[in-house]
Amino acid sequence: MFESLSLLALQQYWWIIISLLGSLLVFLMFVQGGQTLLHIGKTEMERTILVNSLGRKWEFTFTTLVTFGGAFFASFPLFYSTSFGGAYWVWMAILFCFIIQAVSYEFRSKPQNFLGKKVYETFLLINGALGTILIGTAVATFFTGSLFSVSDLNSSRWEVASHGLEAALNLHNLSLGLAVFFLARTLGLLYFINNINNRPILDRAYKQLWLNAIPFLFFFLTFLIWLLVRDGFAYDPVTKVVSMEPFKYLHNLLAMPVVTVILLLGVVLVLYGLFMAMFKAATKGIWFTGIGTVLAVFSLFLIAGFNNTAFYPSTFDLQSSLTIENSSSSKYTLIAMSYVSLFVPFVFAYIYYAWKAIDKTKITEEELNNEHHKY
Amino acid sequence: MTEQFDYSLVDWSRAQFALTAMYHWLFVPLTLGLGFIVAFMETIYLKTKNPEWKRITKFWMTLFGINFAIGVATGIILEFEFGTNWSNYSWFVGDIFGAPLAIEGIMAFFLESTFIAVMFFGWNKVSPKFHLVSTWLVAFGANLSALWILVANGWMQFPAGMHFNPETARNEMLNFWEVLFSPVAINKFLHTITSGYVLASVFVVGVSAWFLIKKRNEQFAVKSMIVAGVFGLLSSLFLAFSGDTSARLVAQKQPMKFAAFEGLYNGSHGAPLMAFGVIPGEKDSTSQNYLSDIKIKIEIPNVLSYMAYLDPNAFVPGINDLVDGNKEQGIMSATEKMDRGKLARKALREFKDAKKNGDTILYNQLKAKFAEPAFQENYFKYFGYGFLNDPKDLIPNVPISFYSFHIMVLFGFYFIIMFALVLRFIYKGSLFRKRKFLYLLLFSIPLAYIASQSGWVVAEVGRQPWVIQDYLPTVAAVSQIDASAVQITFWLFFAVFTALLIAEIKIMTKQIKIGPTEGGN
Numbered sequence: 070m071f072e073s074l075s076l077l078a079l080q081q082y083w084w085i086i087i088s089l090l091g092s093l094l095v096f097l098m099f100v101q102g103g104q105t106l107l108h109i110g111k112t113e114m115e116r117t118i119l120v121n122s123l124g125r126k127w128e129f130t131f132t133t134l135v136t137f138g139g140a141f142f143a144s145f146p147l148f149y150s151t152s153f154g155g156a157y158w159v160w161m162a163i164l165f166c167f168i169i170q171a172v173s174y175e176f177r178s179k180p181q182n183f184l185g186k187k188v189y190e191t192f193l194l195i196n197g198a199l200g201t202i203l204i205g206t207a208v209a210t211f212f213t214g215s216l217f218s219v220s221d222l223n224s225s226r227w228e229v230a231s232h233g234l235e236a237a238l239n240l241h242n243l244s245l246g247l248a249v250f251f252l253a254r255t256l257g258l259l260y261f262i263n264n265i266n267n268r269p270i271l272d273r274a275y276k277q278l279w280l281n282a283i284p285f286l287f288f289f290l291t292f293l294i295w296l297l298v299r300d301g302f303a304y305d306p307v308t309k310v311v312s313m314e315p316f317k318y319l320h321n322l323l324a325m326p327v328v329t330v331i332l333l334l335g336v337v338l339v340l341y342g343l344f345m346a347m348f349k350a351a352t353k354g355i356w357f358t359g360i361g362t363v364l365a366v367f368s369l370f371l372i373a374g375f376n377n378t379a380f381y382p383s384t385f386d387l388q389s390s391l392t393i394e395n396s397s398s399s400k401y402t403l404i405a406m407s408y409v410s411l412f413v414p415f416v417f418a419y420i421y422y423a424w425k426a427i428d429k430t431k432i433t434e435e436e437l438n439n440e441h442h443k444y
Numbered sequence: 445m446t447e448q449f450d451y452s453l454v455d456w457s458r459a460q461f462a463l464t465a466m467y468h469w470l471f472v473p474l475t476l477g478l479g480f481i482v483a484f485m486e487t488i489y490l491k492t493k494n495p496e497w498k499r500i501t502k503f504w505m506t507l508f509g510i511n512f513a514i515g516v517a518t519g520i521i522l523e524f525e526f527g528t529n530w531s532n533y534s535w536f537v538g539d540i541f542g543a544p545l546a547i548e549g550i551m552a553f554f555l556e557s558t559f560i561a562v563m564f565f566g567w568n569k570v571s572p573k574f575h576l577v578s579t580w581l582v583a584f585g586a587n588l589s590a591l592w593i594l595v596a597n598g599w600m601q602f603p604a605g606m607h608f609n610p611e612t613a614r615n616e617m618l619n620f621w622e623v624l625f626s627p628v629a630i631n632k633f634l635h636t637i638t639s640g641y642v643l644a645s646v647f648v649v650g651v652s653a654w655f656l657i658k659k660r661n662e663q664f665a666v667k668s669m670i671v672a673g674v675f676g677l678l679s680s681l682f683l684a685f686s687g688d689t690s691a692r693l694v695a696q697k698q699p700m701k702f703a704a705f706e707g708l709y710n711g712s713h714g715a716p717l718m719a720f721g722v723i724p725g726e727k728d729s730t731s732q733n734y735l736s737d738i739k740i741k742i743e744i745p746n747v748l749s750y751m752a753y754l755d756p757n758a759f760v761p762g763i764n765d766l767v768d769g770n771k772e773q774g775i776m777s778a779t780e781k782m783d784r785g786k787l788a789r790k791a792l793r794e795f796k797d798a799k800k801n802g803d804t805i806l807y808n809q810l811k812a813k814f815a816e817p818a819f820q821e822n823y824f825k826y827f828g829y830g831f832l833n834d835p836k837d838l839i840p841n842v843p844i845s846f847y848s849f850h851i852m853v854l855f856g857f858y859f860i861i862m863f864a865l866v867l868r869f870i871y872k873g874s875l876f877r878k879r880k881f882l883y884l885l886l887f888s889i890p891l892a893y894i895a896s897q898s899g900w901v902v903a904e905v906g907r908q909p910w911v912i913q914d915y916l917p918t919v920a921a922v923s924q925i926d927a928s929a930v931q932i933t934f935w936l937f938f939a940v941f942t943a944l945l946i947a948e949i950k951i952m953t954k955q956i957k958i959g960p961t962e963g964g965n
Contacts, residue, residue: 125561128556128557128560129558131516131520131557132549132557134520135520135523136549136550137549138523138524138527138549139542139549142541142545142546143538143542143543143546146539146542147535149527150531150534153528154923154925157923157925160524160527161528164520164524165936165940168520168940168944169940170517172513175509175512175513176513176947179951180954181953182951183946184947221800222613224535225531226924227924398542398617399539399609399612399617401616402540402617405620406543406546406547409547409550409551412550413550416550416551416555419554419558420558423562426566427562427565440568441502441567
């Protein structure tokens with residue numbers, strides 16, 4: 070089945086999978102966003118409700134991040150070696166944010182937990198705030214570039230001593246970092262509204278929505294407009310020579326109308342979900358805004374890697390830039406991996422089934438009091 | 445790949461990876477085994493409808509949850525450290541190594557993370573059967589994830605199913621099934637997960653013994669001990685069997701590692717097995733070896749030859765044979781291998797230069813050369829040796845390998861006897877009276893962790909200097925970052941992991957002291 074595809078088609082197929090995983094990860098970061106909003110719980114029980122609501126989902130985000138990394142490694146190993154081995158500090162900071170998250174739910178309310186409840190809640194806050202901003206900033210370098218070189222033996226070297234921290238000094242990168250941060254918080258609030266049945270929490274969540282959705286829209290539009298007017302990293306499909314092209318990402322949208330439709334549909338759904346929640350006090354906004362987020366982020370990944378665009382550009386040496394063609398695994402490996410990807414719909418199916426079973430009823434104080442396993 | 449190696453960077457990168465792996469492996473084996481033990485217990489509950497079994501299940505499930513979380517925390521680092529600290533490695537073999545990691549995520553991690561939510565939060569929300577299936581799926585998911593990462597590790601110890609592509613300057617997969625079903629990978633998987641089952645069984649038996657010592661929850665403790673005792677005995681017997689196979693595979697595929705953990709300096713026919721030995725701390729100036737002679741030792745004649753080749757008179761090469769070569773036995777010297785490896789590297793450099801300079805004739809000649817089986821067999825096979833400067837670089841740390849191996853084996857056999865005695869005493873009804881034995885069971889818990897860690901030390905220290913056996917040494921695999929950067933992250937990881945370990949031990953201890961309650965908390 071996959072054997073009949075060309076190497077380029079397989080590379081494109083895997084870029085689509087990476088884009089899908091990346092977009093799902095951004096949606097699932099509602100967990101991180103929610104972790105920065107525990108203060109909307111004013112009593113101990115309210116905070117416990119909020120933590121438990123998120124605690125039943127944190128592993129999905131975590132697993133998606135790990136799978137995203139694994140899939141990137143398997144399909145585009147040169148990106149893995151160049152970016153992770155080069156932008157050392159950024160990735161290490163992100164990893165630290167996730168180490169401290171993983172234990173915080175389980176350890177937070179257990180007696181004799183050594184560090185105390187406040188510390189574990191601070192860990193959740195750090196993960197939610199720093200993790201989202203750093204991931205957004207790191208992904209923005211797909212459009213703005215980084216300072217690295219790759220030798221003819223495909224050995225890579227970061228050409229600046231700050232090893233990735235320089236990305237945080239780029240305002241365009243930061244605009245995406247902050248957009249992801251406020252998006253995660255917005256999604257977190259929409260998730261609380263959908264998942265929790267506790268009036269005081271809901272009232273505060275609706276109020277907080279305004280304070281987060283508006284900054285999100287501001288930073289997202291800043292990032293998007295800037296992206297569409299900036300020069301991009303194009304490569305010649307025949308000679309593979311990389312060069313700067315004015316309005317490259319706008320050109321990509323125009324050259325790929327399907328991607329444009331996905332982006333617009335995503336933006337409309339995000340806005341519709343927000344409108345429903347903010348003006349109609351609806352509880353199902355998470356589904357519209359969530360699906361919209363997946364579509365919008367998916368389209369951004371596609372314009373980063375498709376239409377002869379270098380998805381991980383080097384501003385130090387343009388010809389070291391990584392494209393889906395020069396950084397991928399071999400055809401054999403991509404074919405083998407493609408068969409494994411057929412499991413993905415099955416994975417989605419059981420996640421949906423299990424999630425539905427767990428979320429049959431909304432989280433309430435009473436439910437938590439009867440719960441054996443509580444965070 | 446670089447010519448200038450920063451050995452401080454290599455050492456710190458290795459230290460950081462070892463630190464992460466060792467902390468990760470403090471938690472994973474318990475998850476692997478306790479997942480199944482909990483699933484057995486819940487199955488008994490569903491069959492018997494006895495609420496005592498539900499209480500038992502919930503108690504061990506709580507401990508499983510505490511341990512699982514910290515295993516996840518340390519696990520994410522390992523995956524990304526392949527990129528952050530071993531970027532040349534990530535490219536050189538990413539085409540093969542990346543696939544199992546991605547499959548692990550898609551097939552195993554989601555299974556675990558999805559059904560663990562049902563396992564913990566589904567008691568009152570899903571049917572008992574659905575809950576039981578979820579518990580089993582969590583156990584299978586954890587073991588499935590172990591399969592893929594161990595396949596990847598097995599491949600690093602014994603590369604198979606690939607070829608070198610000079611165009612991309614990396615190894616590429618030729619046969620997925622050869623990678624998956626490589627005998628080393630399969631054995632590594634079976635031996636490692638079984639060691640997890642043994643550790644978890646020792647843990648359950650030891651904690652249950654504490655309840656008996658305290659004369660608390662005695663029915664709970666004995667029931668738990670029966671499940672863990674049977675599981676532990678069967679697992680430890682299989683562990684010994686798979687360990688024997690593992691040793692044979694190492695003797696054939698990684699003879700230097702085998703010689704190091706057996707403390708065998710000079711090879712011989714009918715080689716003896718060193719049951720016990722002490723390696724002097726300082727180098728013996730009279731020694732003919734590169735290393736200190738092992739003076740105090742107890743040897744069993746011919747057993748090592750039999751263990752390695754199922755022939756009591758077979759020749760087993762020692763460290764000196766592998767470094768100096770042994771013409772009689774057809775063993776090439778390290779110097780010769782290094783020369784051949786340098787020639788293979790030179791050919792790759794010339795190939796790349798020819799491409800850059802547009803020298804089509806030379807380019808095509810060299811491309812054809814890399815495709816020749818004779819060049820592959822006689823030169824490229826030794827590619828990794830081309831990075832080494834001294835034949836002695838091939839010798840791993842013998843004392844660490846030797847002692848780790850012997851500790852692992854010693855405790856492995858001890859656990860077989862321990863589980864057999866536990867079951868015998870329970871059967872005879874005399875366990876309650878044997879307080880010294882109960883204390884022994886309790887204090888055996890750390891022994892299981894020491895044995896388990898020792899196993900990985902043998903596997904990983906013993907294969908040095910290789911990341912990929914014969915193809916890529918650690919010095920050539922490392923990311924080009926400052927050693928000071930790795931030093932900083934090493935100490936940060938050390939501090940965070942240690943704090944979390946202390947937290948876990950305190951929480952676990954507290955939960956154990958609380959004991960099984962109606963709610964299971």
